[in-house]
Amino acid sequence: MNLFQHCRKILTALVLILVLTTTAACSGGVQAKQPSNSLPTTLNSNGYYTQLERGNSPVGQDFGNWVVQTAQGVVQDAYVRDNNKLGVVITRQVRPNEVKPLAKSLVQGFHKNFPNQDLKVLVYAPDKKLILTAQYDEQSKLIEYQ
Numbered sequence: 001m002n003l004f005q006h007c008r009k010i011l012t013a014l015v016l017i018l019v020l021t022t023t024a025a026c027s028g029g030v031q032a033k034q035p036s037n038s039l040p041t042t043l044n045s046n047g048y049y050t051q052l053e054r055g056n057s058p059v060g061q062d063f064g065n066w067v068v069q070t071a072q073g074v075v076q077d078a079y080v081r082d083n084n085k086l087g088v089v090i091t092r093q094v095r096p097n098e099v100k101p102l103a104k105s106l107v108q109g110f111h112k113n114f115p116n117q118d119l120k121v122l123v124y125a126p127d128k129k130l131i132l133t134a135q136y137d138e139q140s141k142l143i144e145y146q
Contacts, residue, residue, distance in 0.1 A: 055080040063113055067106070074102065076126065086110050087122040099123055100145060103134040107143050111136060 054064025060080030067078040067088065077089040086106060094102060106121045119136040133146045 054078060057083055059083060059113075063110070067109075083114050084117050085120045085122065087124065089124045089126065089128060092126050099132050100134075103132050103145065104143060107134050107136050 053061070054068070054077075055061035057080070060083055063086075064078040064080045067086070068075055074091060074094055075088045076091050079087045081087070088106060090099070090102070103121050103123050106123075107119060110119050110121060116138060118138050121134040121136075122130060123132040123134070125131050135144045135146070136142075137144070
């Protein structure tokens, strides 16, 4: 691996961490509001268009939308369940050695918006197979990767 590729990988991870943490910190938390009607659509099994669900609560829906919009080119889809589980589907542009720093960055942003609880971030490959789970323990303030 040449120096340029190595620097590019490090820079990509640092920029993503910076964007996710500063944007989450500056937003002062995601405010509960009605989900916007500009969500992407998909075909269901009956051939009807339906909106993609990014969260099972209004706050989770907004955070899932924010993750996808903020991490353009890195995260193709995201969902929040029970305000303590974040699942993201990464794009093919994310290299294997960038997955763990991305998960750490997502945990940090998720924690800023959903504080005082244990959190779980599930990272899926573009083919929807689980590749990494990051669990944040509120008591120890540590992230465990599986």
